[in-house]
Amino acid sequence: xxxxxxxxxxxxxxxxxxxxxxxxxxxxxxxxxxxxxxxxxxxxxxxxxxxxxxxxxxxxxxxxxxxxxxxxxxxxxxxxxxxxxxxxxxxxxxxxxxxxxxxxxxxxxxxxxxxxxxxxxxxxxxxxxxxxxxxxxxxxxxxxxxxxxxxxxxxxxxxxxxxxxxxxxxxxxxxxxxxxxxxxxxxxxxxxxxxxxxxxxxxxxxxxxxxxxxxxxxxxxxxxxxxxxxxxxxxxxxxxxxxxxxxxxxxxxxxxxxxxxxxxxxxxxxxxxxxx
Amino acid sequence: xxxxxxxxxxxxxxxxxxxxxxxxxxxxxxxxxxxxxxxxxxxxxxxxxxxxxxxxxxxxxxxxxxxxxxxxxxxxxxxxxxxxxxxxxxxxxxxxxxxxxxxxxxxxxxxxxxxxxxxxxxxxxxxxxxxxxxxxxxxxxxxxxxxxxxxxxxxxxxxxxxxxxxxxxxxxxxxxxxxxxxxxxxxxxxxxx
Numbered sequence: 001x002x003x004x005x006x007x008x009x010x011x012x013x014x015x016x017x018x019x020x021x022x023x024x025x026x027x028x029x030x031x032x033x034x035x036x037x038x039x040x041x042x043x044x045x046x047x048x049x050x051x052x053x054x055x056x057x058x059x060x061x062x063x064x065x066x067x068x069x070x071x072x073x074x075x076x077x078x079x080x081x082x083x084x085x086x087x088x089x090x091x092x093x094x095x096x097x098x099x100x101x102x103x104x105x106x107x108x109x110x111x112x113x114x115x116x117x118x119x120x121x122x123x124x125x126x127x128x129x130x131x132x133x134x135x136x137x138x139x140x141x142x143x144x145x146x147x148x149x150x151x152x153x154x155x156x157x158x159x160x161x162x163x164x165x166x167x168x169x170x171x172x173x174x175x176x177x178x179x180x181x182x183x184x185x186x187x188x189x190x191x192x193x194x195x196x197x198x199x200x201x202x203x204x205x206x207x208x209x210x211x212x213x214x215x216x217x218x219x220x221x222x223x224x225x226x227x228x229x230x231x232x233x234x235x236x237x238x239x240x241x242x243x244x245x246x247x248x249x250x251x252x253x254x255x256x257x258x259x260x261x262x263x264x265x266x267x268x269x270x271x272x273x274x275x276x
Numbered sequence: 277x278x279x280x281x282x283x284x285x286x287x288x289x290x291x292x293x294x295x296x297x298x299x300x301x302x303x304x305x306x307x308x309x310x311x312x313x314x315x316x317x318x319x320x321x322x323x324x325x326x327x328x329x330x331x332x333x334x335x336x337x338x339x340x341x342x343x344x345x346x347x348x349x350x351x352x353x354x355x356x357x358x359x360x361x362x363x364x365x366x367x368x369x370x371x372x373x374x375x376x377x378x379x380x381x382x383x384x385x386x387x388x389x390x391x392x393x394x395x396x397x398x399x400x401x402x403x404x405x406x407x408x409x410x411x412x413x414x415x416x417x418x419x420x421x422x423x424x425x426x427x428x429x430x431x432x433x434x435x436x437x438x439x440x441x442x443x444x445x446x447x448x449x450x451x452x453x454x455x456x457x458x459x460x461x462x463x464x465x466x467x468x469x
Contacts (some may be wrong), residue, residue, distance in 0.1 A: 004349075009457055009461060012457060012461050012464065013457070015410055016327065016425070017432075018407075018431055019326055019327050019430070020323035020327045020429060020430040022319060026322065033314075033318070033343060034314060034315075034318075037310070037314060037343060037344070038311065039309055041308050041311075080305040136315055136316065137316075140316065195466075199295075260410070
């Protein structure tokens with residue numbers, strides 16, 4: 001039984017964790033800083049155009065990237081999209097609009113970067129938005145989950161699942177959340193088509209450099225490109241994007257315990273203060 | 277000072293093997309492997325900054341600066357401690373440098389808090405106000421206390437990991453953290469309690 005003092009400490013800990021909570025724009029920041037580091041790793045002759053951009057700082061780079069994402073949905077010119085483009089954009093919006101009471105499965109990989117990165121998500125499309133995800137470098141993937149009230153992380157080295165109460169109810173955030181949100185604004189503009197790996201795709205070219213590519217048959221996003229000033233491209237590839245029915249078998253995909261049935265459960269990771 | 281004594285005390289525990297040793301060795305041989313360390317620590321460094329700095333844009337710049345510096349200096353990392361201890365040492369210095377600069381109040385939209393999208397205006401206001409008050413009382417703590425607090429609640433490190441960084445037993449860190457929380461709580465009475 002918790003004493004009033006314990007309760008106050010718990011509330012304080014909740015607020016502290018909330019200060020540091022991940023934000024939906026963190027992935028944009030992560031990619032932006034990563035791109036800058038990659039440029040610093042390139043031979044000096046390729047870096048000459050980079051200096052000014054670095055001088056602006058990461059926040060400016062992120063602002064540019066975020067603006068570019070917003071511009072993905074922009075009108076792209078003085079007029080609005082043509083009727084044909086508007087229909088395509090409407091289909092694209094439908095493709096990324098979350099159907100209720102399903103499970104979104106999404107897998108993305110970063111290609112064209114020096115170090116590979118991948119992430120995979122399974123998440124309920126309706127509250128409580130329970131989900132599980134793996135992300136990181138191949139061979140060094142981190143894995144976590146949240147059932148709406150409790151978050152879990154898995155440590156493969158000790159085969160241990162650590163659990164902690166949520167500081168706030170989870171929200172729906174996946175790598176395509178930003179695109180989904182901006183497409184929903186209804187200001188996107190299709191600029192053409194492109195062929196990638198033999199497939200003809202709808203292409204949305206952004207004024208600030210980002211380029212989105214969408215499948216012509218089901219209108220789902222397949223690639224998001226971030227062209228670099230040296231001519232290279234950092235590409236986020238959407239390997240899988242599908243909505244799974246809420247069957248008992250699929251619900252197991254949301255549970256970290258179901259994926260690691262032999263794992264030990266640590267309900268007090270790090271030995272949190274027990275109070276008086 | 278108790279924290280200084282804690283930091284100065286010889287480690288009462290055997291030094292754990294550095295879980296990042298393999299990646300660090302790879303990065304020293306081939307700098308591109310540093311990106312693996314970046315991916316591993318990005319969220320933790322950003323979380324650390326967010327616990328100690330109120331302005332969102334400054335947190336992002338600090339995070340960028342930390343990894344830029346770490347990349348430049350990885351060749352000097354001797355492995356006397358863990359890579360995490362070294363990296364969060366750089367982070368701590370970057371935060372200190374920012375806090376030494378003349379204070380400028382962040383604009384409301386720069387404050388390092390993002391309320392849930394479904395929050396109403398009143399809830400958002402309360403969350404921002406709560407965040408502001410909490411940052412204010414954190415700044416009243418000793419720098420060493422702020423560092424430990426940010427390692428725990430910003431970088432989400434366990435007591436064992438923090439203990440390995442500061443050369444103390446996990447139990448010692450746990451006790452110290454509890455005292456810091458008690459001190460914070462006295463200055464930050466929670467209306468929900």
